[in-house]
Amino acid sequence: MNYFLQETKKSVLSALWLMILTFPLMVLKVNIFESVVTLRWNNMIWIGIGTFFLSWLWRFLLDRKENGSGNKTQETEIPGKFSLRKSLNEKRIKIPTLAVLAVLVLAFPFMVKFYQVSIMTSALMFVILGLGLNIVIGYGGLLHLGYAAFYAMGAYSYGLLYLYWGVQFWVALPLGAVSGAVFGIVIGVPVLRLRGDYLAIVTLAFGEIARLLLENMSGFTKGPEGIAQIPRPAFFVKLSLQGATTYLFYICIVLVLFTIFIIRRLEDSRIGRALEAMKEDDIAAQSMGIDLAKTKLITFALGAVWAGMVGVLLASKTTYINPGSFTLMESVMILVAVVLGGTGSIPGVILGAFLVTLIPEYFRVLADYRMLMFGVALVVMSIFRPQGIIPRVRKRYLVGEDKI
Amino acid sequence: MKYFLQLVLAGLTKGSIYALIALGYTMVYGIIKLINFAHGEIYMIGAFTALIVGGALQITTGLPPLSILAISLAAAIFFSSGYGVTMEKIAYKPLRNAPRLTALISAIGMSLILQNYVLLAQTSDFLPFRSMIPNFPFLTPGKSLVTTTQLVILVTTIVVMVLLTLLIKFTKMGKAMRATSQDKVMAQLVGIDINKVITFTFAIGSATAAIGGVLIANHMGQINFYIGFLAGIKAFVAAVLGGIGSIPGAVLGSLVLGMTESFGAGYISSAYEDAFAFVILIIILIFKPSGLLGRNEIEKV
Numbered sequence: 001m002n003y004f005l006q007e008t009k010k011s012v013l014s015a016l017w018l019m020i021l022t023f024p025l026m027v028l029k030v031n032i033f034e035s036v037v038t039l040r041w042n043n044m045i046w047i048g049i050g051t052f053f054l055s056w057l058w059r060f061l062l063d064r065k066e067n068g069s070g071n072k073t074q075e076t077e078i079p080g081k082f083s084l085r086k087s088l089n090e091k092r093i094k095i096p097t098l099a100v101l102a103v104l105v106l107a108f109p110f111m112v113k114f115y116q117v118s119i120m121t122s123a124l125m126f127v128i129l130g131l132g133l134n135i136v137i138g139y140g141g142l143l144h145l146g147y148a149a150f151y152a153m154g155a156y157s158y159g160l161l162y163l164y165w166g167v168q169f170w171v172a173l174p175l176g177a178v179s180g181a182v183f184g185i186v187i188g189v190p191v192l193r194l195r196g197d198y199l200a201i202v203t204l205a206f207g208e209i210a211r212l213l214l215e216n217m218s219g220f221t222k223g224p225e226g227i228a229q230i231p232r233p234a235f236f237v238k239l240s241l242q243g244a245t246t247y248l249f250y251i252c253i254v255l256v257l258f259t260i261f262i263i264r265r266l267e268d269s270r271i272g273r274a275l276e277a278m279k280e281d282d283i284a285a286q287s288m289g290i291d292l293a294k295t296k297l298i299t300f301a302l303g304a305v306w307a308g309m310v311g312v313l314l315a316s317k318t319t320y321i322n323p324g325s326f327t328l329m330e331s332v333m334i335l336v337a338v339v340l341g342g343t344g345s346i347p348g349v350i351l352g353a354f355l356v357t358l359i360p361e362y363f364r365v366l367a368d369y370r371m372l373m374f375g376v377a378l379v380v381m382s383i384f385r386p387q388g389i390i391p392r393v394r395k396r397y398l399v400g401e402d403k404i
Numbered sequence: 405m406k407y408f409l410q411l412v413l414a415g416l417t418k419g420s421i422y423a424l425i426a427l428g429y430t431m432v433y434g435i436i437k438l439i440n441f442a443h444g445e446i447y448m449i450g451a452f453t454a455l456i457v458g459g460a461l462q463i464t465t466g467l468p469p470l471s472i473l474a475i476s477l478a479a480a481i482f483f484s485s486g487y488g489v490t491m492e493k494i495a496y497k498p499l500r501n502a503p504r505l506t507a508l509i510s511a512i513g514m515s516l517i518l519q520n521y522v523l524l525a526q527t528s529d530f531l532p533f534r535s536m537i538p539n540f541p542f543l544t545p546g547k548s549l550v551t552t553t554q555l556v557i558l559v560t561t562i563v564v565m566v567l568l569t570l571l572i573k574f575t576k577m578g579k580a581m582r583a584t585s586q587d588k589v590m591a592q593l594v595g596i597d598i599n600k601v602i603t604f605t606f607a608i609g610s611a612t613a614a615i616g617g618v619l620i621a622n623h624m625g626q627i628n629f630y631i632g633f634l635a636g637i638k639a640f641v642a643a644v645l646g647g648i649g650s651i652p653g654a655v656l657g658s659l660v661l662g663m664t665e666s667f668g669a670g671y672i673s674s675a676y677e678d679a680f681a682f683v684i685l686i687i688i689l690i691f692k693p694s695g696l697l698g699r700n701e702i703e704k705v
Contacts, residue, residue, distance in 0.1 A: 021486045024479065025452060025525045030459035032532060037460045043525075062498060143505050145512075190690050197439045197508050201640065202689055205682035208637075216675045328633075332512065339509055372520035378513025382506045383498045 007056065014055040015048045022047050061384055105253060109246040118245050121317060123357040124252035125310050130337040130353040131259045131346065132306025137335070138344030138392070139272065140299035141279030143200040145331050146187070146207025150304040152214060152326035153183045154311020159227035159321050160220075169233035173312050180308020181301040188300035192293050195282065207331060214323040226322025230315045248317055255313075259306060260346055267395075271298055329371070336374045339381055342388025351390055409549055411670040412663070417554045417623070419662025420561035424616030425639035426646070426654040427568065428488075428609025434585040434649035435605050437504065441511035442491060443613060444636015445518035448629065450484040450614025451621040452522055455533050462534070473536040480614040487518070488610030489603050497599075515633070522629040530628045533621040553623040560619060564612055565655060572651065577604055585649065634678065641685040647698020656696060 026047060029038040109117045129151065136144045154176035161167035161175065187206050194202055214221050221227075232244035239247060266272045274295045277285035286292050315321050333356055341352025360370040381388065425447050432440045458476035461467055467475075495514045499507040539552045572578035583591040584601045592598055620635075621627050638661065646657025661681060669677040688695065 017486075017490070021483065021490060022525075024456045024483060025449070025522060028456045028460055029526065030456050030463065032459050032463075032534065035463045037463050058494075065498075141505075143508065190686060193693065194689055196504055198644075198689055198693065200505075200508060201439065201637075201644075202686055204637070205641075205685050209679050209682050212676060212679045216673075332516065335509070335512070368524065369520075371516050372524065375513045375516030375518075375520060379495045379510050379517065380513075382502070382510035382513065383495070386502065386506050 007059070010059065011052045011055045015051040018051040019044050019048045065384060109249055114242050114245065117242075117249050118317075119358070119361050121245060121249045121252055123354055124249070124256055125313050125317070126334070126337065126357045127256055127350050127353040128252070128259050128306050128310050128313075129334050130341070130349040131256075131263060132303050132310070133334050134338050134344065134346075134349045135263065135266070135275075135306075136299055136303035137338055138349070139267070139275040139279065140296070140303075141275075142296065142299060143196070143203075144300075144303065145200050145204035145328065145335070146210070147203075147303070147307060147334050148326040148328065148330040149187075149207040149210035150180045150183060150307035151311045151314070151330065152210060152323070153304070154180050154308030155315040155321045155326070156214065156221065156227075156311070157308070158312040158315040159230055162230055163222075163227055169231065169312070169316050172316075173309060176308040176312035177305045178308070180304040180306075180311065183308075184300040184302075184304030185297050188297045192296055204328065204331075207326075207328060211323050211326055214326075221323075224323060226320060226324075227315075228320045230319045230321065232316050232319060245317070248313065252313065255309065256350075263346060266302070271295070275299060333374065336378060340377055340389060342390045342392055343386075345388060345390050345392035348388045348390035348392065352388070406549070407670070411666045413549060413554060414670075415663035415666030416659065417557050417662070418665060419642075419659035420557050421616045421620050421623075421635070422639045422642045422662055423561055423655045423658035424564065424612045424619070425635060426643040426658050427612045427651065428606075429640050429643040430646075430648055430651060430654040431581075431605050431609045433643070435581065435602060436496070436500065438496060438507050439511065439640065440496075440609075441508065441636070442495075442515040442518055443609070444632035444634075444639065445515050445522075446484050446488050446491075446610045446632070447613040447617040447635055447639075448627070448632030449487055449518065449522065450480040450610075450617030451533075451627045451631065452526065452531075452617075452629075453483045453614075454480040454618040455531060455621060455627060456526075458536055459534075469536050469538055476536065477615070477618050480618050481611045484610040484614035484617070485607040488606040488613075491518075492602065492606045497602075515636075519629055519632065526629070528629065530626045532626050533624070535622045535625065537622050553619070557619045557623060560615065564615060568608070568612070568651065571608075577601070581605060638681045641681045644685060644695055645688050647695025650695070650697045653695055653697035660696075 023044065026043040027040050029040060030036075031038070108120065129147070132150075133144065133147050136142050136147075157176045157179040158167070158169070158172040161172055167175070187203070191199055191202050191206075215224050217223070232239065232241075233247055233251065235243070235247050274285070274290045275298075277288065277290055278292060278295050278299075282292055285295075314325075337352040337356040338349050339352070340355060341350065342348025356374070359373075360367050366373065425443065428443050428446070429440060432438060432443070454476040457479040458472050461472045461475060491514055495510045496507060499510055535553065537553055537556050540555070572581060580591070580596045580601050581604070583594070583596055584598050588598055591601075616635075620631075639658070642658035642661045643654045644657070645661060646653025646655070648654075661684060664684060665677055665680050668680040
């Protein structure tokens, strides 16, 4: 009972504190032109009630985290107990599941309205972006805040190539990937010596510089007004809007599969292990003979390739690009997808990307609160579940047991 | 020549504002090694609080402008410090022993939260800010080089810097801050309550940012929820330029940055004004990552 009283007191105090703290911004509203001051007392009441319960929950969760009772299920799998991950890996279950999934995906554009196909295509593009950023953050451990610049690079290479030489989609797609990679290396070279938070800020700076350049080189890039009427991909003949979007949907599906395939191969490769080592401890990795400069550049280039390709897809889907589509917020959204889903985990990032794109789309009421929710998600995830919703399962090498 | 002097003054004014924000970055970094990404938002909240409190007082009471200015400045300082301290309790304290990248991601989240909180609670439009600083009669507008607000900004910054230096050099809390930034464990062993020190650091850093926010709002005449982002990034650049963790470094870096921007915009191109800060940041971090006045750190495994 005493404990209960204490907790109540703490919650009441936090509620009172936040009510005072949010008073000027939440309650007062001033209209200088008409000389009117509006008082919104009901906001204060909601803040009080909300804080009271949330602070209770917050302390409970923090307590649980510190005492470690929440993390026990992590790696140990009890034999005999049902586990989703394990049963999905059994052939008997895996193949039919995959088959059903494949049929569903293939039939998707014919089962739903066109609008849904369009949204899903955007979500899939976001999945590829997330997977690409995941190479840089999840495997390389380099926090990159200028990812939107790579993305812009791809979009603008298609836009400009079309504008000046009339290059078509299928030619632009690989070129977008290449220009993304080249840009990744160009950015990578100067930041080779940086690590951690400095690296994050410098990549952010590069992202902003790239956007400013796009905005101000009006003669070449058309400046803030952007490039319009970029053609959608043609399937032998010119397609209608619906047809082209459906076509893009399938292209995205193929690209997602391709990305997953490449990343899975990458994980097991020499480069993948070098990335892993660099992430854990770069100095130790260096002393083990890993060329840090080369590895970092490869990371950036590999991450940028996907962004470049998605840039081309974006340009051809919306047929219009301008620098405003590639702000820091875009980079942050991709980061949210990766962190939310699970840094380094492929299913995690896919889930994260779907959550980030589809929740605001299907819950229109929440659209205004979108960025606020993403902010809360970043804070809450870093505190309570830094490994993400679907944590990464790392390869384990066991000695003396059935698996080696 | 007059143009040149005007640019110098504009640069100094800008630099002073950056310095007021950069102090918070550099102090927090010195103590908990965290880039407090949300620090720019604290500055924005300071400006907003001053605007709202000042506006409400102007409308409802007939106080003279100077006392309104004083009250709204006090309110801005109080509430900004409150936000700074609360933010630390919520988003950073549980992560003190976590990897630094996790804490940085939490800070990015906090920045998004504060920005959108102000956006939703107030407005997304630019709000006009009626300058509350009365014009000094000895500075004739148009004739003299300095405007009143510029002069006020410069003088305030100098006063704040002097006070802060005294605080850190000669008070008990200042000593505790220095000890904590050198070695947290050792500081605890000699009886310093580092939680208190960290709270205090956030409060002081937020307070100087709030002063900066109020001053710039008076100078520019309009604010919106997004002003904190760019100002925050630039102040961070200034802190890094001077050597992050070093207080005189933050001031020097801010002045250099303010001057560069002012001259760059005046003589090269005003369209790229924001890019200069980023270019400087990249150059500094590549050639002298420890900054102008920072110490080199030895890498250990």
